[in-house]
Amino acid sequence: MLDDDVGQKLRAIQAKMIQTESGAVSFSKVINETLRKGIKNK
Numbered sequence: 135m136l137d138d139d140v141g142q143k144l145r146a147i148q149a150k151m152i153q154t155e156s157g158a159v160s161f162s163k164v165i166n167e168t169l170r171k172g173i174k175n176k
Contacts (some may be wrong), residue, residue, distance in 0.1 A: 144168065 136144070148164040 144161070144164050147168065148159055148161060151159045151164060
């Protein structure tokens, strides 16, 4: 379960990705890519 504020931020990222990519962008894809970026930066 995600906190509401985290879910809203991820939905905003998803909306931006939908605008820039052709095709569908799943919520799980957004979560996975965000986690990868966060882990990579550590």
